[in-house]
C-alpha cells in the first residue's frame with residue numbers, strides 16, 4: 209500500500225513535463241505498461257489474503273483511474289498547444305501572383321520558314337520535300353556542275369563514308385535543296401510549280417555562314433516561262449515578306465544550273481537606302497537575299513524535260529539570311545545556339 213501511495217502521489221507531476229505524443233506514451237507506460245509500476249503491483253495481488261486483497265484492489269483501481277485521467281488532461285494540453293501553433297503561423301496568402309508555366313513557341317527560323325512558304329503557297333506554289341542525304345548525281349551532275357567544280361571538292365561538301373570497295377555515285381549531305389527540283393522533274397511532267405524548303409549542309413563556319421542552314425528553293429517549268437515571270441514572282445514575294453515599300457533588283461551572276469543567272473537583292477527594309485551608316489545594308493541600300501535564273505537547258509534535259517518545248521526559272525533563298533534581315537541579327541550562329549534569353553528578345 210505504501211508503494212501504491214507513492215505512485216499516486218507522483219502520477220500528476222510525471223505528466224507535467226510531457227511535450228509530445230511519444231513522451232506521453234513513455235510516461236503512461238511507466239505506470240500502466242507491461243512493466244509499469246502499477247502493473248507490477250497488480251500482479252502481486254494473489255499473494256494477499258482475501259479481505260486485504262479487496263482493499264488493495266480498490267486502491268489499485270483508484271490509482272489506475274488517476275493515471276488515465278492525468279493522461280487525458282495531458283493529451284488535451286498537447287492538442288491545444290498544437291492548435292495554438294497552427295493559428296500563430298503565417299496564413300496562406302492567396303493574393304500572391306502564381307508562377308506562370310513557360311510556354312514554348314516557334315523558333316525564329318521556323319517562323320521565317322513558315323512565312324516564306326505561306327507567301328509562295330498564296331501565289332499557287334506546291335511544297336515539295338526531299339531527303340537531306342542524296343546522291344552526288346542529284347546534287348551536282350544533273351544540275352550541270354562540271355566535274356572539276358570546286359563545290360564538289362571535299363572542302364565544301366560533306367560526303368558520306370563509302371562502304372569498302374563501293375563503286376557508283378557517292379552519297380552526301382545535300383549542299384542545296386536543288387536536289388528536290390531534280391527529283392521533282394524526274395518524277396513529274398511539266399507544268400511544275402514548287403518550292404522546296406529544308407536544311408542543307410556545307411563545310412563553312414563563320415559569322416555569316418553555318419555548316420547547316422535552311423534554304424528554300426523554287427522551280428517553275430512550263431511552256432513560255434520567261435525571266436519576267438521570275439522577276440514578278442520574287443518582287444511579289446519580297447513585298448509580302450518585308451512590306452510594300454520594299455523593291456527588288458537583279459544583278460547578273462553565274463551559277464552552273466541557270467542561264468542567265470542573277471543575284472537577287474531587296475531594298476533595305478531598315479533605312480530604305482537613306483542611311484549611309486546603316487548597320488543592315490552597310491549604307492548600300494540593298495540586301496542580298498538569294499540567287500536565281502532561268503533553268504539551263506542542259507539541266508532540263510538531264511531531268512527528262514524537253515528544253516525545246518519547256519522553259520523554267522529557279523531561285524534559292526537563305527532562310528537564315530531572311531531571318532537575319534527581319535530580326536536584324538548580326539551573327540548567324542546566334543540562331544543556332546538556342547539561348548532562350550536571345551530567342552525571347554526577338
Ligand SMILES: [Zn+2]
Nearest residue numbers: 476479486489
Ligand atoms: Zn539600310
